[in-house]
Amino acid sequence: MADLSYEDSKKLVFKGMALLAVVTLIEVAIALVGKGYVIEGFHLPVWLMYISMIGLSLYKAYFIVYEFMHMKYEVKGLAMSVLLPTGLLVWAVIAFFNEGNSWNQRRTLIKEKNAETIDDTRKSTGSIIDLKDVKNLN
Amino acid sequence: MAHDTAHTDVIPEQGHLEHKDYMDSHDGPAWGGGKRPFKASYGKLMMWYFLLSDAFTFAGFLIAYGAIRFSMPTWPVPDHVFSAFPGGFHGWPLIFVTVMTFVLILSSVTMVRAVQEGHRRNKRGVMFWMALTIIGGAAFLGCQAWEWNTMINEEGVTVTKNPFSTHLQGGTYLTGAEIEGAGFEKVMTETHGKTATYYLEPGAEDIEENRLFVKQNHQKEVLAGESFKEEDPYLITYNHDTHLYEPSAFKTPDGSIHKEAFGPIAFGSLFFFITGFHGFHVFSGVVFLLIILINVASGLYHNRSNNYEMVEKIGLYWHFVDLVWVFVFLVFYLL
Numbered sequence: 001m002a003d004l005s006y007e008d009s010k011k012l013v014f015k016g017m018a019l020l021a022v023v024t025l026i027e028v029a030i031a032l033v034g035k036g037y038v039i040e041g042f043h044l045p046v047w048l049m050y051i052s053m054i055g056l057s058l059y060k061a062y063f064i065v066y067e068f069m070h071m072k073y074e075v076k077g078l079a080m081s082v083l084l085p086t087g088l089l090v091w092a093v094i095a096f097f098n099e100g101n102s103w104n105q106r107r108t109l110i111k112e113k114n115a116e117t118i119d120d121t122r123k124s125t126g127s128i129i130d131l132k133d134v135k136n137l138n
Numbered sequence: 139m140a141h142d143t144a145h146t147d148v149i150p151e152q153g154h155l156e157h158k159d160y161m162d163s164h165d166g167p168a169w170g171g172g173k174r175p176f177k178a179s180y181g182k183l184m185m186w187y188f189l190l191s192d193a194f195t196f197a198g199f200l201i202a203y204g205a206i207r208f209s210m211p212t213w214p215v216p217d218h219v220f221s222a223f224p225g226g227f228h229g230w231p232l233i234f235v236t237v238m239t240f241v242l243i244l245s246s247v248t249m250v251r252a253v254q255e256g257h258r259r260n261k262r263g264v265m266f267w268m269a270l271t272i273i274g275g276a277a278f279l280g281c282q283a284w285e286w287n288t289m290i291n292e293e294g295v296t297v298t299k300n301p302f303s304t305h306l307q308g309g310t311y312l313t314g315a316e317i318e319g320a321g322f323e324k325v326m327t328e329t330h331g332k333t334a335t336y337y338l339e340p341g342a343e344d345i346e347e348n349r350l351f352v353k354q355n356h357q358k359e360v361l362a363g364e365s366f367k368e369e370d371p372y373l374i375t376y377n378h379d380t381h382l383y384e385p386s387a388f389k390t391p392d393g394s395i396h397k398e399a400f401g402p403i404a405f406g407s408l409f410f411f412i413t414g415f416h417g418f419h420v421f422s423g424v425v426f427l428l429i430i431l432i433n434v435a436s437g438l439y440h441n442r443s444n445n446y447e448m449v450e451k452i453g454l455y456w457h458f459v460d461l462v463w464v465f466v467f468l469v470f471y472l473l
Binding site for chain 2: 020061068081096097
C-alpha cells in the first residue's frame, strides 16, 4: 500500500473489479457452454470444466486475499500463520470428498451383494469373505 | 504482591524503541512488550485470526456438503434448480446468481475504496464508499431473500423435502387414461377446498407414498406424453391449490411404470444452512458497517489518528464474506 501512490492504488482497485467480474463471467460461460446450453449438442469434458472452474475460483480467492485484503503488504510471518492452516483445510476437503465417494461405492456394492443369490453348492474355502469381495473393497 | 505486579507493565522510554512507527500505534506500548508482533496492530491481527477460525467453520460445512454430495448416486442439477429470474422468468440457468455475485464483488470494491480514503484521512470519502458498500450488502441480502422465497414457496424445497432430482433412466410421462389402462384406480379427494386427482393401485392404502399423479408443471400445463432421457433433471410439482407434491407416473422403455422419486433429502438442509450462514455473515457485516459508518460520521476515528484502522478491520471481514461466496458459488451453483 505504502509503495503505491493514491492514484495508482485507485486504478488498481478498478482493475481488480474488472478482473473479478471477467473471471466470474468466464466461469459461468464454462458452466453453460460446457453443459450444452449455448451451442446445441456441444459439451466440454467434465474433468476440464471442473478443473478450470476450481482453478479460476482459487485464483479469485488469491486475488481477494492478496490485493483487497492487503496480505501482499503484510509481513511474511502473518501471511504464513494464516495461509498454512488454510492449506491444511484444502487437504481436509480433498480427503473428505474422497470419503464421500467411497460411501457411494460401498453403498452400490452392498446393493449388488444384497441382490446376489447364494450358491449353496460352493465349497467352503475357510476364508471369511470371498477373494473377489476383497478385490472390490480395495 | 499482586498489587505490585500490576505495575510491571512499564512503558519503555522513547529512546529504547527499535521501530520509529512504534509511536503510531494506539495499542498502548506495542502490546505491552515494546514490539508489534508481525508489525500489525493487535486488532488487525486478531481480525485475521478470527477470519481463519471462520474459514474453518465454513470449510466444515463445505466438507459436509461435498462428502454427502459425492456419496449420492444423483444430485439436483444446479442449472436446473437455479434457473428462475425475478419477473416470472424460468429456464435462465445461473443468471440470477451471477447477478448476486456481481453485487457482492461491487460491494467489495467500494469497501477497498473506503479503506483507501481512510488512509488519506478523508472522512467524507470514507463515508461515501462505506454507504455504497452497505447498499451493496443490503442488495445481496434482498437477492438471497428472493431466491429462498422462490425455492421454498414456489418450488417446494424444504429442509426435509427435496423435489429436485435427476432421472436415472429415460421414459415418457403417462396421461390419466394410460395410468388407468395399466390397472390403477382414479381417486378424487377434497383437500384445502380444491379437488386433488391422483391414481392408486387397487387395494393400496390412500397415503402419500402410494399416489401417482399426471405430470403438470407449476403453470398447470399438462406435460403427460412428454419424453425424457437418462440424466435429465426434473422437479416434482408442488400443487399450491391442494398443498400436495405430485410425483408423476412415467413409463420406461421396458414397459414398466414408475413414479418420480424425491431427490437427496440433504440438499435442502445443506443449501439453506450454508447459504443462510453466509447470508447471516453478510447481515452482521451490514450491521457492523452501519455502526462504524455512524462512528466515522461522529469523527471518532478521525480523532484516533490511526488512518481509520477500524474501517480497515471491517474491510477485512467484508472481503472474507466475498471470499466465502467465491466457494459457495463454486460448489452450489457451478459444479
